[in-house]
Amino acid sequence: MTRSHAAPLLDRLNAEQRAAATETERPALVLSGAGTGKTTLLIARVGVCLDRGYAPGEIAISTFRANLAREFRLRAQHAFGLRIARSLLMGTCHSLMGRLLRSRPDVAGLTEHYDVADEAASRRTILEACERGPRTLVDPADRKQMARLGKWLARVKAAGVAPGEAENWVDALLHAKAIARNLEGEAGGGSEGLDPGLQRLAAMWPDLAEPELPYLRAAAAIYPGYQQLLRDRDQADFDDLVLWPVLAMRRDEAVRKQFQSWASTWLVDEYQDSSDLQVEAFDLLAQRSRRLAAIGDDDQSIYGFSGATTAGILRFPERWPDAQVFRLTRNYRCSPIVLDAANALIAHNEGRFAKRLVSGEKRKRGENIVVAAAETREDAAWWVTAYIADWLDELGDDGSVFLLYRQNWQTRVIEEALVEAGIRYGLVGDVSFYERQEVRDALAYLLLFGACEDPAMAGGLPGSAAAVVGAPRAEDAVVAAWERVANLPARGLGPKSLDAIHRCWAEHPEIADLLEAGIAGRAALKGKALEGATNLAGLRSRWSDTGGQPLGDRLWSLLGAAGYLRFWETHDDPSSDQRLKNLEELARVADGLPTVADLFAHAAMSLDSVDALSPVRLMTFHGAKGLEAHVCILADLMEGIAPAKPALLAEQQGEPALIEEERRAAYVALTRTMTQACILVSSAGEESRFLGELLGGVAAREVDRVTVPPRPGRQRRRPRRAAG
Ligand code: ATP
Ligand code: MG
Numbered sequence: 001m002t003r004s005h006a007a008p009l010l011d012r013l014n015a016e017q018r019a020a021a022t023e024t025e026r027p028a029l030v031l032s033g034a035g036t037g038k039t040t041l042l043i044a045r046v047g048v049c050l051d052r053g054y055a056p057g058e059i060a061i062s063t064f065r066a067n068l069a070r071e072f073r074l075r076a077q078h079a080f081g082l083r084i085a086r087s088l089l090m091g092t093c094h095s096l097m098g099r100l101l102r103s104r105p106d107v108a109g110l111t112e113h114y115d116v117a118d119e120a121a122s123r124r125t126i127l128e129a130c131e132r133g134p135r136t137l138v139d140p141a142d143r144k145q146m147a148r149l150g151k152w153l154a155r156v157k158a159a160g161v162a163p164g165e166a167e168n169w170v171d172a173l174l175h176a177k178a179i180a181r182n183l184e185g186e187a188g189g190g191s192e193g194l195d196p197g198l199q200r201l202a203a204m205w206p207d208l209a210e211p212e213l214p215y216l217r218a219a220a221a222i223y224p225g226y227q228q229l230l231r232d233r234d235q236a237d238f239d240d241l242v243l244w245p246v247l248a249m250r251r252d253e254a255v256r257k258q259f260q261s262w263a264s265t266w267l268v269d270e271y272q273d274s275s276d277l278q279v280e281a282f283d284l285l286a287q288r289s290r291r292l293a294a295i296g297d298d299d300q301s302i303y304g305f306s307g308a309t310t311a312g313i314l315r316f317p318e319r320w321p322d323a324q325v326f327r328l329t330r331n332y333r334c335s336p337i338v339l340d341a342a343n344a345l346i347a348h349n350e351g352r353f354a355k356r357l358v359s360g361e362k363r364k365r366g367e368n369i370v371v372a373a374a375e376t377r378e379d380a381a382w383w384v385t386a387y388i389a390d391w392l393d394e395l396g397d398d399g400s401v402f403l404l405y406r407q408n409w410q411t412r413v414i415e416e417a418l419v420e421a422g423i424r425y426g427l428v429g430d431v432s433f434y435e436r437q438e439v440r441d442a443l444a445y446l447l448l449f450g451a452c453e454d455p456a457m458a459g460g461l462p463g464s465a466a467a468v469v470g471a472p473r474a475e476d477a478v479v480a481a482w483e484r485v486a487n488l489p490a491r492g493l494g495p496k497s498l499d500a501i502h503r504c505w506a507e508h509p510e511i512a513d514l515l516e517a518g519i520a521g522r523a524a525l526k527g528k529a530l531e532g533a534t535n536l537a538g539l540r541s542r543w544s545d546t547g548g549q550p551l552g553d554r555l556w557s558l559l560g561a562a563g564y565l566r567f568w569e570t571h572d573d574p575s576s577d578q579r580l581k582n583l584e585e586l587a588r589v590a591d592g593l594p595t596v597a598d599l600f601a602h603a604a605m606s607l608d609s610v611d612a613l614s615p616v617r618l619m620t621f622h623g624a625k626g627l628e629a630h631v632c633i634l635a636d637l638m639e640g641i642a643p644a645k646p647a648l649l650a651e652q653q654g655e656p657a658l659i660e661e662e663r664r665a666a667y668v669a670l671t672r673t674m675t676q677a678c679i680l681v682s683s684a685g686e687e688s689r690f691l692g693e694l695l696g697g698v699a700a701r702e703v704d705r706v707t708v709p710p711r712p713g714r715q716r717r718r719p720r721r722a723a724g
Pocket of ligand 1: 297
């Protein structure tokens, strides 16, 4: 007899979980809270399918992110062996659907050689579609406006709207919202009187505020032209990977049948973060086999900003009336105190299925929630390193610690404190502070102008510091820095001009000459390029003028004069604010150090401390989805950080949906905890409301409050001026 794949896995499950794992022959919804074993039972369900004779190559498993797919593959490999794990169809929704599109590019009007346009390419195409397309109220020359338009275009696509239908669809949406508002005003009773279709439209995108409307309308107007341009270039954008197969399945029965025969079983983890389009994709693909398992937790839906809607999971039983619904209530991950706190926190959200998780364990001493309050974020980070070191000792080899943050600029003080304490750390789904693009650019500027002042400096740089600016060896660092920033922001110095300057300079290889070579006439630059080279060389005197000032101030005025700060201020990238914050953080570090060389030595130390295998891992609240660790530290639980500022602004305008999403993100972070949660706050701002809410679920004696003393010898740092 062949060995059962499922038996050893099922043995470890409780009765509720086992039922959910074995009901494979009809639609199933597993809707339950964090840490209740959803992902665990999903693996067991794969085992059950294998035992029932389904080939691994017809079992499709969709996970939310590529890193979760990798983790899942490892677990599958452990359970079923390498050969089976490799054959399972496993990936994010986009990667799975992308494979279907690859098999039938004609459904999108593409050839078999089509490319997937990256973000920058699709941004350029949007711009072009605006310039060629219908006149809208959006100004193509304004990057911020273009970014907002791009966001709404992606959301229209994530809603599953076809190019030709977009304008009518947006009209219908706004109409539905207006009717719902009127009903609410008249009867005070909301939109219950509306027909279900209108009700659904009215409830979409609660963050669609009045000022966003021109962007949404413009997105709908340019959408057909944008798709045409992509098609002319034989390109699909990221959203198209899901969109085209869905549109094709909607209208063409033969395609639908073909795609449906690809996989006979669909298992979707983290289903709550599926967009309307993804929900429809899974529904269509499983329509014939009816073997679809949707697994998720509405309380952990944290991607609303990119078009995810909990309607997909909450309405699953309406779309699949014969679906078996499983609710698991026992949490196996968190210590009981953490679980009570998490329950109390999420209870403050209104639009949810009320559920209260119970713990399988008894309360243990030493599992109290720790709240450490410091005067500054630096003090808190310094304190937490000792806390981490104690836990690592206590937990031994298998211990794990997560440092969780809401926004990526927060890592700088944490990384710094870890480096100083000699604790190695890894980053999940993020890169370390000194590897971020904007930080490397700023360091390149510093290196270039610092080396003009002190030519000997560059020779003494640590190797990993040279790597920061993209140079293989220390002796190449300054030239690499120059190449990196000479045309950033654009100064008309394209590759040809840079090449010409470089050739001239090779005759007189003094670093300062590298800047002068462009304007010496020998490089024969003209027009814009000559102007750009002159401006760049002119920064040298700006830099020397600031000699004697703190290094952070010097950096800030250099970046300002170079136009680099403005570059991000006007950049059409949603991450621009984070990047400017990272630059401010860099200037804060520089303030505490005497020379550019010291700053590079400091960065090198930090880079050398990054170790992917370390038990201490840093990640965002969002990046922590699906993972778990013994000790979880939530950094800077402050108003304006978690919840983040945009949510506070929306709240002031009467829109609480974003605060609820922030609360779910904090809930995701907290429920990663197996043993102890530690929360850091500082008196630099106002404590997050989430702290009070979560502590409302536990007794005072279950909270250890620590007042962190100021760090001995700490320098007080001045706040940085606004960029510009
Ligand atoms: P999340 O909502 O965070 O994605 P989840 O519901 O997917 O969580 P899992 O990650 O599957 O939960 O499980 C959480 C933890 O509980 C894991 O450490 C897992 O090994 C353990 N676990 C799950 N089921 C059981 C069980 N029946 N007995 C003991 N431990 C279990
Ligand atoms: Mg999970």
